[in-house]
Amino acid sequence: MTLLVGTRKGLFSIERDRDRWQIDTVDFLGESVTAAVVGRDGATYAALGTGHFGSHIWRREPGGQFAEVGAPTYPERPADATDVSPMTQQPWPWTVQMLWTLENGPAERPDELWCGTVPGGLFRSSDRGGSWELVRSLWDMPERTQWFGGGYDWPGIHSISIDPRRPDTLLIGISCGGAWITEDAGATWSATRGMRNEYMPPGEEYTTIVQDPHRLARCAAAPDIVWNQHHNGCFRSADGGRNWTEITERPPSVFGFAVAAHPSNPQTAWFAPAIKDEMRVPVDGRLVVSRTTDGGASFEVFGDGLPHEHSYDLIYRHSLDVDSTGDVLAMGSTTGSLWISEDGGEQWTTVSNNLPPVHFTRFVA
Amino acid sequence: MAECLAAYFEQQPQVRTYVLDDQASVRRHVVVFVGSDQLRDPVHQSDVVNPTAEITVMQALSGG
Numbered sequence: 001m002t003l004l005v006g007t008r009k010g011l012f013s014i015e016r017d018r019d020r021w022q023i024d025t026v027d028f029l030g031e032s033v034t035a036a037v038v039g040r041d042g043a044t045y046a047a048l049g050t051g052h053f054g055s056h057i058w059r060r061e062p063g064g065q066f067a068e069v070g071a072p073t074y075p076e077r078p079a080d081a082t083d084v085s086p087m088t089q090q091p092w093p094w095t096v097q098m099l100w101t102l103e104n105g106p107a108e109r110p111d112e113l114w115c116g117t118v119p120g121g122l123f124r125s126s127d128r129g130g131s132w133e134l135v136r137s138l139w140d141m142p143e144r145t146q147w148f149g150g151g152y153d154w155p156g157i158h159s160i161s162i163d164p165r166r167p168d169t170l171l172i173g174i175s176c177g178g179a180w181i182t183e184d185a186g187a188t189w190s191a192t193r194g195m196r197n198e199y200m201p202p203g204e205e206y207t208t209i210v211q212d213p214h215r216l217a218r219c220a221a222a223p224d225i226v227w228n229q230h231h232n233g234c235f236r237s238a239d240g241g242r243n244w245t246e247i248t249e250r251p252p253s254v255f256g257f258a259v260a261a262h263p264s265n266p267q268t269a270w271f272a273p274a275i276k277d278e279m280r281v282p283v284d285g286r287l288v289v290s291r292t293t294d295g296g297a298s299f300e301v302f303g304d305g306l307p308h309e310h311s312y313d314l315i316y317r318h319s320l321d322v323d324s325t326g327d328v329l330a331m332g333s334t335t336g337s338l339w340i341s342e343d344g345g346e347q348w349t350t351v352s353n354n355l356p357p358v359h360f361t362r363f364v365a
Numbered sequence: 366m367a368e369c370l371a372a373y374f375e376q377q378p379q380v381r382t383y384v385l386d387d388q389a390s391v392r393r394h395v396v397v398f399v400g401s402d403q404l405r406d407p408v409h410q411s412d413v414v415n416p417t418a419e420i421t422v423m424q425a426l427s428g429g
Contacts, residue, residue: 052394052424053383068379074387095387 001323002364003330004044005338006033009356011046014330014338021340021351027066028058035318037102038364040110045069045129047099047115055099057115057129072096072115072123072132083145085154092145093119093154101318103160106167114170116157120147122172124186135186138172143191143209147177150212150231158317159216163223163240171226171241176212179228181241194244198232199277214257215317216241220324222266229259229271229317236269236296247296252283258320260329267295270322270329270345272315280314287311289320289331289345305348306339313337318360332358366397367410369420384422396425 003014003021011033015024027033028048034055035047044060058066077094084091098118105112105124115123115132122135138144147155152175159173168185171192179192191208200210212231218241219225228235228244233254235244248254255276262268271290274280282288288303307313313333322329329341331348336355339348374381386392391407398404398421405412414420 050383052392054386054392056382071382073382077388093388095390 001328003321003340004036004360004362004364005330005332005355006036006046006318006359006362007332007336007356008032008359011036012355014340014351021349023352032359034099034359035102035115036360036362037104037113039113039128040104040107041128043128044364045102045113047071047102049098055096055117057099057102059129069129070125070131072099072117072121072134074121074134085148086146087148088153095119096121097152097154098156100156100158101160103162106162106164108167114160114162116160116172118149118152118156119154120144120156120174120177122157122160122186137182137187138180138189141189144177146209147174148210150175159213161216161218161226161241163218164220165223169240171216171218173213173216173228175214176210176231178208178211179213179216179241179244190242192237192241192244194237194246195228195230195235196232196246197230215259217259217261217269219261219263219266221264225261225266227259227261227269229256231255231276234259234271234296247292250290250292250296250299251301252286252288252290255280256315257317258315258331260320260322262322262326263324264326265293268293268326268344269296270320271299272320272331274314281312282314285310285312287313287333289329289341289348291345302346302348304346305341305350307337316359318362319358321361321363323363324365328363330361330363332361334358366399366404366406366412366414366420369414370410394425395422397422 005012010029011027013025032049034049042062057071059069060066074094101116103114113125123132125132161171163169169183173179180189195211214229217227226237226241234247253273256273258272260270287306290299319332332338337353338351341348
C-alpha cells in the first residue's frame with residue numbers, strides 16, 4: 001500500500017518499510033500538487049497548480065513515468081455574460097484557478113474521470129484525462145452565480161462522490177455553494193437539504209445554495225451514509241446526501257475541514273476539529289482526532305502521538321484519509337507534518353514534521 | 366503579438382496553456398517583452414510587433 005501526499009512543493013509517495021512509514025519518492029519537486037487519484041486503469045493522475053503557468057494534469061502508467069495529458073479548460077466567456085460574484089460584484093473568471101479534486105468514474109466506465117475546480121466548474125473526461133469537458137448543466141444553472149468563495153476568492157468543488165450502486169448518481173460539495181446531487185450523470189442537479197449556517201443573516205440559515213460543506217465522505221459499503229464536515233458543524237446523511245442531519249455535540253469543537261468515512265462501518269467516521277473563525281488552530285494548541293463509532297451520537301478524542309501543546313497544525317479538507325481496511329489513517333497538516341495511525345486513529349506516529357504544506361493525503365493500492 | 370504567439374504555439378503546442386489562460390489572456394504571472402518593453406495588452410495581445418523584434422516570454426516577478 002502506498003500513501004500519496006500532495007503538497008505545496010511536490011508529490012510524495014510514502015511506503016511502509018518493515019516497521020515504519022517513510023518517504024519513498026518525490027515527484028514534481030517545487031510544484032504545487034493539488035489533487036491525485038489512481039484510476040481504475042491503474043494509472044496515477046496528478047493535478048498540478050504551477051505557480052506561474054496554470055493548472056495541468058500528468059498521468060503515469062503503472063511502472064512508467066509521468067507525462068502531461070489534457071486539463072480542464074473553461075470555454076470562452078460569452079461577451080454578454082452577466083455572472084458576477086454576489087459578494088464582490090466582480091465578473092466570474094471562466095479560467096481554472098485550481099484543480100481541487102480528482103475522482104474516478106464508476107466501475108462501469110473505467111476511462112472516466114471527474115475534476116472539481118475553483119472557480120466552481122465540474123469537468124468530466126471520458127478518455128483517461130486526454131480531454132475534458134465542462135459540465136454545462138451545472139455551470140449554466142442560475143444558482144451557480146450565487147455561489148461565493150470562502151477560503152479562496154471564488155467558490156470551488158472539492159468533493160465528488162459517485163454512488164457505487166448507481167453509476168449516474170453523483171454528489172458534489174462546493175465551498176460555498178452547498179451540496180448538489182445528480183441522478184442522470186450530470187444532466188440535471190438538485191440542491192441537498194438540511195445544512196445550517198451561522199454566517200449569513202437571520203432567515204438564511206438553511207438556504208441551500210449558500211452552505212459551506214468543507215468536505216463530504218461516503219461510506220463505501222453503505223453508500224447511503226455520507227458524512228459532512230461543514231463550516232458550522234458536522235452533518236450526516238442516511239439517504240445518499242439528499243438530506244442532512246446536524247450533529248451538534250462533538251468534542252473538542254464542531255469546526256474543522258476534514259472528514260474520513262469508515263469504508264465498511266457506516267457508524268464510524270473521523271474528524272480533525274479546530275477553532276473558528278478569527279483564528280484557525282487546534283483547540284488549546286492540542287492536535288486531536290475525534291472518532292465516532294455510533295453514527296455521531298458520541299465521540300472519542302485521541303491525541304496519543306500527536307502534539308499536545310503549541311500545535312498550530314490545521315488539517316485541511318483533503319488531508320485526512322483512511323485506507324480500505326478502516327484501520328490505517330493518514331493525516332497531514334498545513335505546517336508540513338504527517339502522521340499515520342494503524343489502529344483506527346487511537347495512536348499516531350510521525351512520518352515527518354518537515355514537509356511543505358500538505359494539500360491532501362490519499363491511500364492507493 | 367497574438368499572431369506571433371500563435372505562430373510559436375503552432376510549432377510548440379504544449380506551451381500554449383502555460384502562457385495563456387482559458388480566455389486566451391496572458392497568464393497573470395507571465396510577462397511578455399518586446400525588446401525591453403513590456404506588452405501593453407496582455408488580454409488580447411493587440412500590440413503591434415516589428416518583424417525583427419525579439420520577443421521574450423518569462424515568469425513575472427510575482428506570484429508563484
